[in-house]
Amino acid sequence: MKRFAFVSSLVLPCLLLGCPADPGGEDTDDGTGSTDDEAGESTDEGTTEAGETTDDDGSTDTAEDLATITGVILDMQGAALPTPGVQLCGPIDDEGNVEACIPVSVDDSSGAFSIGAKKTGLWSLKVVHGSVDDRNFAGQAFQVTLSEGDALDFSDPAIVIPEVSATTVLDGLTQVNLDGGLSLSIDPEQAQTPDFLAPTALGGLVVDPQFWRVDEVEGAAVIQAWAFSPFGTKAKDEGSFDFSVDDSLGLDAGTALNFYEIEKDNGSLHLVATGVVNADASAVDLSAAGEGLHELTWLLVTED
Known part of the structure; x- marks a missing residue:
C-alpha cells in the first residue's frame, strides 16, 4: 500500500490557489491556526483569496477560480474553535500523492472559511487542532472532488471537530x-x-x-x-x-x-x-x- 508523499515546490501553491505578488508566512500543521503562506492571501474574515500573480514585465493578472469551497468549522457544542488549522491538500494523483497542502484562513468569531481553487481534481480538506486550555481535539480529513464551476458548501451541517x-x-x-x-x-x-x-x-x-x-x-x-x-x-x-x-x-x-x-x-x-x-x-x-x-x-x- 502506497502512503502519502509530497511532490510540491515553493511555487505550486500559487499555481493551485493563486498568491499575492509578495507572499509570506509559513505552512503549519500544528493546530495553532496559523494559515498564511505562499498559497494565497488570507484575511481575518476567513477568506483565502485567489490573489494576483506577477508576470515578468511587472504586470499583474488575477487568475480565475475554477471552483470554490465554503463552510463553517465548529466544536461539538456549535461554537467557533479557538485556533483551528485548516488545509486544502491536492490535487491528489492516482497513487495518493499530493501536489501541495494550502493553508486556509478561518474567521475567528464564526468559524467560516472560503477557498477559491485554481485546479480541479481530487483534493482533501483537513482540519487539525492542538490542545488549548486543557481541551483536547481530534480532527477531520476527507476527500472532495472539484470540477469546473463547482461551489461546494460545508456550512449546513458545519464541519465539527470532535473533542x-x-x-x-x-x-x-x-x-x-x-x-x-x-x-x-x-x-x-x-x-x-x-x-x-x-x-x-x-x-x-x-x-x-x-x-x-x-x-x-x-x-x-x-x-x-x-x-x-x-x-x-x-x-x-x-x-x-x-x-x-x-x-x-x-x-x-x-x-x-x-x-x-x-x-x-x-x-x-x-x-x-x-x-x-x-x-x-x-x-x-x-x-x-x-x-x-x-x-x-x-x-x-x-x-x-
Whole structure:
C-alpha cells in the first residue's frame, strides 16, 4: 500500500490557489491556526483569496477560480474553535500523492472559511487542532472532488471537530482504553505526533454519526467511528498499533467487519483489520490487514 508523499515546490501553491505578488508566512500543521503562506492571501474574515500573480514585465493578472469551497468549522457544542488549522491538500494523483497542502484562513468569531481553487481534481480538506486550555481535539480529513464551476458548501451541517473528554498519560508501553470497547497499545518512543514529537498522552472517543464526514466505505455503511487526539499520531518506521475491540458493537455473533483508518494528509482510506463478532457476542476477533493501524486519526467500522 502506497502512503502519502509530497511532490510540491515553493511555487505550486500559487499555481493551485493563486498568491499575492509578495507572499509570506509559513505552512503549519500544528493546530495553532496559523494559515498564511505562499498559497494565497488570507484575511481575518476567513477568506483565502485567489490573489494576483506577477508576470515578468511587472504586470499583474488575477487568475480565475475554477471552483470554490465554503463552510463553517465548529466544536461539538456549535461554537467557533479557538485556533483551528485548516488545509486544502491536492490535487491528489492516482497513487495518493499530493501536489501541495494550502493553508486556509478561518474567521475567528464564526468559524467560516472560503477557498477559491485554481485546479480541479481530487483534493482533501483537513482540519487539525492542538490542545488549548486543557481541551483536547481530534480532527477531520476527507476527500472532495472539484470540477469546473463547482461551489461546494460545508456550512449546513458545519464541519465539527470532535473533542476528547479525557486522555491517558503515556509512560512506556501503555494500554489506552476508550469508549466502545476499543483498547490500544502504544509505546510513545515508537510513535510521533504531527509535530514530530513523542506523544505524552492519548485520548479518543466514539463519534456521534451526526459529526461524521465519511459515512460509507466502498459502498458499505459506516456503523461505528472513533477519533483520536493528538490527531494524526503515527507509528514510527511503518509500524502499527495493536488494538482490540471488547464489544459486539450491537451486532450478532458471526457478523464480519472491516476496520479502516483515514490518512490525514490525503484523506484516503486504508483497510487495517478485519474481524468477526465472537460466538457469545461479547467482542470482535480481529486479524490485521495491510500495514495495520498506522495512523491515529479516525477508525471506521463497516460490515463486510
